[in-house]
Amino acid sequence: MSCTPIKCFHLFILSICLLYQKQSLAESKVGDLRIIGGNVVTNRSHFAYQASISYRTYHFCGGTIISENKILTAAHCSIYENGYNFNLRELKVIVSHLKLNSAAKIYSVSKVIPHPNFDRSTMQNDIAILKIRSSFEPWSEMVQPIPLSKNLPVPSTNCIISGWGKLDENEAGGSNDLRSAYVQILKCEQFLASSIIKMGMFCAGSFTGETDSCQGDSGGPLVCNNTLVGIVSWGVGCGRPRLPGVYTDVSRYLDWIAESCSMGTSSLSLTCVSFISLVILLLK
Numbered sequence: 120m121s122c123t124p125i126k127c128f129h130l131f132i133l134s135i136c137l138l139y140q141k142q143s144l145a146e147s148k149v150g151d152l153r154i155i156g157g158n159v160v161t162n163r164s165h166f167a168y169q170a171s172i173s174y175r176t177y178h179f180c181g182g183t184i185i186s187e188n189k190i191l192t193a194a195h196c197s198i199y200e201n202g203y204n205f206n207l208r209e210l211k212v213i214v215s216h217l218k219l220n221s222a223a224k225i226y227s228v229s230k231v232i233p234h235p236n237f238d239r240s241t242m243q244n245d246i247a248i249l250k251i252r253s254s255f256e257p258w259s260e261m262v263q264p265i266p267l268s269k270n271l272p273v274p275s276t277n278c279i280i281s282g283w284g285k286l287d288e289n290e291a292g293g294s295n296d297l298r299s300a301y302v303q304i305l306k307c308e309q310f311l312a313s314s315i316i317k318m319g320m321f322c323a324g325s326f327t328g329e330t331d332s333c334q335g336d337s338g339g340p341l342v343c344n345n346t347l348v349g350i351v352s353w354g355v356g357c358g359r360p361r362l363p364g365v366y367t368d369v370s371r372y373l374d375w376i377a378e379s380c381s382m383g384t385s386s387l388s389l390t391c392v393s394f395i396s397l398v399i400l401l402l403k
């Protein structure tokens with residue numbers, strides 16, 4: 120099911136929606152457009168790996184360039200809610216810009232690969248790959264991939280998050296400027312009930328809630344020591360004291376990322392055909 124063809128993807132979304140009617144306890148950081156706390160980024164080359172994902176020209180999630188034709192994002196950014204399907208032609212990956220409304224490099228998406236075990240009710244496995252139709256290459260100062268971390272996040276490490284998300288959880292709109300903030304890796308169990316923290320999640324923020332990610336930052340990068348350690352996933356509100364943001368732990372998904380990127384196409388159409396039959400059966 121990993122490298123799903125487009126038609127299959129639509130059915131996949133539909134079935135996810137049928138299977139997970141349950142409203143999520145987690146407030147996912149998708150939707151409108153700012154980073155809590157932090158600063159406006161003035162030199163794009165310091166965040167050359169940052170991408171924006173837009174639908175019908177509206178930014179709705181962040182992403183991270185990981186190779187010449189792929190970005191990593193959150194699964195909840197790749198699957199629409201409420202049975203509404205993405206029209207792949209309206210989905211774009213945008214890089215090299217500081218402001219959402221300024222000139223940028225825009226790429227069409229050829230494939231959306233959400234983690235097959237993504238669970239919207241718990242937000243577990245909140246990771247997805249978006250493949251672009253062409254290539255980000257040639258690399259430039261403003262457009263660069265970032266290596267994935269091979270190590271589990273270490274509490275107390277200082278890291279940096281970035282995105283065009285909300286500056287405040289109560290705000291309606293987002294930031295037109297790319298913003299970034301320092302956060303620290305925290306032990307989830309000090310702040311959140313252990314039952315809601317699943318394998319593959321970790322926490323980061325500040326004790327006081329001064330800096331955090333928010334709606335519109337979802338899918339974007341958490342970088343420590345110049346490697347991609349986390350993907351913005353969910354949180355209880357944004358920037359609330361003692362409620363850190365929750366991130367997908369990239370180091371736990373290295374095998375899935377490698378497999379998803381190297382899967383052949385012939386076996387996929389078969390998977391799709393059998394999947395369509397399954398959905399038709401379910402809908403009867």
Ligand SMILES: *[C@@H]1O[C@H](CO)[C@@H](O)[C@H](O)[C@H]1NC(C)=O
Binds near residue numbers: 162164
């Ligand atoms: C941006 O940062 C890079 C790397 O630190 C530096 O070489 C470059 O001069 C900076 N550009 C501007 C306009 O400050």
Ligand SMILES: *[C@@H]1O[C@H](CO)[C@@H](O)[C@H](O)[C@H]1NC(C)=O
Binds near residue numbers: 344
């Ligand atoms: C940061 O990365 C470099 C290699 O890129 C490594 O030598 C160094 O030990 C790392 N530092 C930490 C704190 O992980």
